[in-house]
Amino acid sequence: MMARPRSATVTALPRTSVSTSAAAAFDPDLPAPQRRIRLMAALPPPLRELLVQGRTDRRPRFGEDGFDGMIELWSPPDGVTAAQAALARQALEQLSATVLAPADSDHLLGRVLTLLSHFPAKGLSPEVERMMALDWAEDLGEYPAWVLDAAARSWRRSRKWRPSIAEMRALCEELCAPELALAARLQALADAAPHEAGNADLRADPGSMATGALRRMGRMG
Template sequence: MTARPRSATITSLPRTHAPASPAAAFDPTLPAPQRRIRLTAALPPPLPELLAQGRTDRRPRFGEDGFDGMIELWSPPSGVTPAQAALARQTLEELSGTVLAPADSDHLLGRVLTLLSHFPAKGLSPEVERMMALDWADDLGEYPAWVIDAAARNWRRSRKWRPSIAEMRTLCEEICAPERALADRLQSLADAAPDPCVPDPRALATGALRRMG
């Protein structure tokens, strides 16, 4: 009688899920408050906790014409470790290279030319129009593509006249304000503790003085 082969028992290993990244969680179509909540929740721990523990102060801002609204100044909590600061620095680099990365020049120029074509100006030659578009591309070059797209869409749907560069810059600033504020707070966390890979300039100065003495 032939013995039956024993059936092997296969135990499935638990799946490991890669931690969410800010870039993967970012959705530019969401309203600004939801974008910021979702982006903050996707930060690696303990960064969300450190951001929540920081202190926010509201102070008046004054411009050339006097009072110009209130600004928020955020300070990191005490006790940020070098490892936590390094994590904030690494996350900021990822955020700057993805969500806040400047738009591709071809995309930007195409978007500007398309927007201006909706509001044709009389008496301008095609060459002048193109030179104006290049000025626009230069002055809006710091903003991400999704910000410029949203600003152009907002203007097309709400205005009846050709925008100025200053008006578009203001609109772009308003659209990406939550993401830039998050980047500023990550920068504050990164600066809260020294980077062990970067020599302390004070220590270098002290060593130089000792050698001179």
């Protein structure tokens, strides 16, 4: 007697809007262009298309001392839908919670103390050194651990003097510029269409994870 063939059971895989998470795609040891390419590849295809279709304008920037170089201003394409804006907010939230998440206080303070130990200052008491380190930790507190590590490594290998806080902030901004630029463009897409009913306005929420990195680093008004 022939055995009855068993019917096959097919289990549908859950659909996800992002095929690869930002955290899985990100490698801080890669050069900046490759980091950006991998983060872009982790985005859903509709977002990648919108980012390519956006407009980039170069404008002069002026500081206290006059001309301070050129800046790029990116604008989203016309016709961004509410669904696409929601997808951008989701991607921005993931990026802010992983790649751009600020370092924990222990890592930050340890990194600062170690860096300053390579450039000992004369005539300062241990208490003053400790208070200075706390100032550093406060002024660098918005940066991710990988940025702080890279900035400290770069300074150790290229400088012979103790850095200032302003110099380290400028170096940190330079090191994570591609990631901040991507976050700013995702934010622009998120703000380009009305929010769907029932969704909170992330831009109006100062505690929102999605806009936290841009607010901390002064990229939003």
